[in-house]
Amino acid sequence: MRLGEFSSVHATAKRRIQREGVAAVAPAEQELRELLPQLESDEDRRVAINLINRLSGYAVPPKPPTPLMQEALSVERAATESVGSVDERIAIMAAARRRIFEIADRAPADEAPGIRALTRVLEHLESNLRDPDWPQDSNGS
Amino acid sequence: MAVVRINPSSEEYRRFVHLYEVARALRPSKIDRWNRELYATVGEADCWGSLQPDGSFKFSKELVFDKLGDHATPQERVQALTTVLHESNHARVQIDAADEPNAVRSRHSKSLDEGLTEWISVDDVAMFADRAGYGELPDPPAAYPAAYHAANSLLEYPAGADAARRTADRAIDAPVVMRWDVITDEIVKNKLADVVPRDPQHQQAARAELINAMTQLSWGHLDTSQPIVGPVVARDTTRALDNATQRVRDHYTKSPSTPYPTKTASAVSQPHDPGAEMRVLTGLAPAAQAPLSMPELGDRARTDAAHGRVSSSRRGSPNRFGRPVVREP
Numbered sequence: 381m382r383l384g385e386f387s388s389v390h391a392t393a394k395r396r397i398q399r400e401g402v403a404a405v406a407p408a409e410q411e412l413r414e415l416l417p418q419l420e421s422d423e424d425r426r427v428a429i430n431l432i433n434r435l436s437g438y439a440v441p442p443k444p445p446t447p448l449m450q451e452a453l454s455v456e457r458a459a460t461e462s463v464g465s466v467d468e469r470i471a472i473m474a475a476a477r478r479r480i481f482e483i484a485d486r487a488p489a490d491e492a493p494g495i496r497a498l499t500r501v502l503e504h505l506e507s508n509l510r511d512p513d514w515p516q517d518s519n520g521s
Numbered sequence: 522m523a524v525v526r527i528n529p530s531s532e533e534y535r536r537f538v539h540l541y542e543v544a545r546a547l548r549p550s551k552i553d554r555w556n557r558e559l560y561a562t563v564g565e566a567d568c569w570g571s572l573q574p575d576g577s578f579k580f581s582k583e584l585v586f587d588k589l590g591d592h593a594t595p596q597e598r599v600q601a602l603t604t605v606l607h608e609s610n611h612a613r614v615q616i617d618a619a620d621e622p623n624a625v626r627s628r629h630s631k632s633l634d635e636g637l638t639e640w641i642s643v644d645d646v647a648m649f650a651d652r653a654g655y656g657e658l659p660d661p662p663a664a665y666p667a668a669y670h671a672a673n674s675l676l677e678y679p680a681g682a683d684a685a686r687r688t689a690d691r692a693i694d695a696p697v698v699m700r701w702d703v704i705t706d707e708i709v710k711n712k713l714a715d716v717v718p719r720d721p722q723h724q725q726a727a728r729a730e731l732i733n734a735m736t737q738l739s740w741g742h743l744d745t746s747q748p749i750v751g752p753v754v755a756r757d758t759t760r761a762l763d764n765a766t767q768r769v770r771d772h773y774t775k776s777p778s779t780p781y782p783t784k785t786a787s788a789v790s791q792p793h794d795p796g797a798e799m800r801v802l803t804g805l806a807p808a809a810q811a812p813l814s815m816p817e818l819g820d821r822a823r824t825d826a827a828h829g830r831v832s833s834s835r836r837g838s839p840n841r842f843g844r845p846v847v848r849e850p
Binding site: 382383384386387388391392395396399423424430431445449452456457461477489490491493495496497498502503504507508509511513 | 549566571574594595596607626644652657663666668686687
């Protein structure tokens with residue numbers, strides 16, 4: 381088993397724990413431990429054990445978004461859902477990315493990177509409007 | 522802002538190659554779109570970077586390259602690594618898929634590509650970081666862009682949350698234009714296997730109808746760039762897929778041996794449920810209609826597509842591809 385395949389099982393277990401809480405931790409840990417012998421190397425097993433050890437932490441509900449994160453999420457969502465011409469949407473997305481970085485600049489050091497990261501997808505969608513893979517789709521020609 | 526080529530003998534280049542190789546080992550692929558050219562943007566503080574159409578990678582010095590070194594907080598580092606993993610995942614698949622009748626060639630496939638790639642990359646970054654020698658890093662905050670939520674909604678639709686990652690693993694391996702087809706294949710397998718015959722013609726027709734459920738009305742709004750992802754789209758996608766699934770089921774209940782009569786482009790102006798589909802379809806891919814103005818992908822264009830581009834010079838040429846919807850009732 382590749383480590384990437386193990387990560388798929390781990391990610392599914394993680395989501396189940398996030399939905400179902402602490403009762404789902406022990407079965408998930410056992411399910412994943414049983415896969416360890418199938419991994420291809422001791423290094424993969426080391427990483428896999430570290431992933432298993434993280435599972436109990438997912439039973440704790442994540443902290444709600446801070447006001448600054450909420451503000452950034454709102455800006456990102458509005459830009460993504462914006463309607464208009466291609467040029468208008470490019471301008472909206474670029475402005476939203478700048479706005480989110482400004483919000484991040486006001487955030488504590490441990491929170492700012494996560495806020496900035498909201499622009500990773502927005503940046504790509506904006507780039508695709510500027511330079512589309514399928515030009516006929518986004519300029520109406 | 523300046524763009525600087527990273528010298529292949531530099532520490533930054535070697536560090537990136539190591540990360541790229543780890544990413545590819547974790548998720549192997551025969552496709553490798555990186556041309557081994559690496560660039561840094563310097564002083565462009567609000568761009569993370571991307572895989573360029575020519576096959577090169579370009580990343581922010583401040584947000585990515587500097588944060589992969591020794592002077593970064595754990596959260597800065599995990600976001601830099603997520604960016605590298607996200608872009609590496611883009612490089613391992615083709616964009617186009619020649620002669621596939623259910624290919625969706627529109628910006629909406631790009632949106633699903635982005636949401637799916639971010640979804641997978643956030644899932645895998647802890648493993649990626651540890652395997653690459655960065656140790657155990659904290660999870661990124663549980664706050665995601667709209668495209669992530671839209672992808673999550675689609676991935677959970679066929680068989681629930683526990684099967685979402687399996688669907689994602691299949692979809693991320695498919696060419697960008699075929700991700701919709703993979704997801705609808707999971708829907709057919711999980712929700713319609715009792716009525717849709719296993720014959721490929723029936724399967725393709727059923728998938729096409731489900732794709733069209735997410736695509737129809739945006740064709741009427743080509744003069745504007747419509748929203749393409751988001752919570753409203755995610756919610757209404759479920760409703761549109763419920764309706765389309767029921768249409769396929771109703772058809773095969775009545776006519777089990779006749780392939781689903783998917784609509785032609787001219788028939789899509791009458792939505793089955795305007796309230797739901799108007800919102801969905803302004804957002805998602807016009808699979809049925811895409812070939813109407815799709816570039817002809819001859820050999821040259823296929824070469825372009827292999828490098829991540831469809832030649833704009835061929836815009837509007839008659840298409841040689843089958844449409845995802847080809848049969849009249």
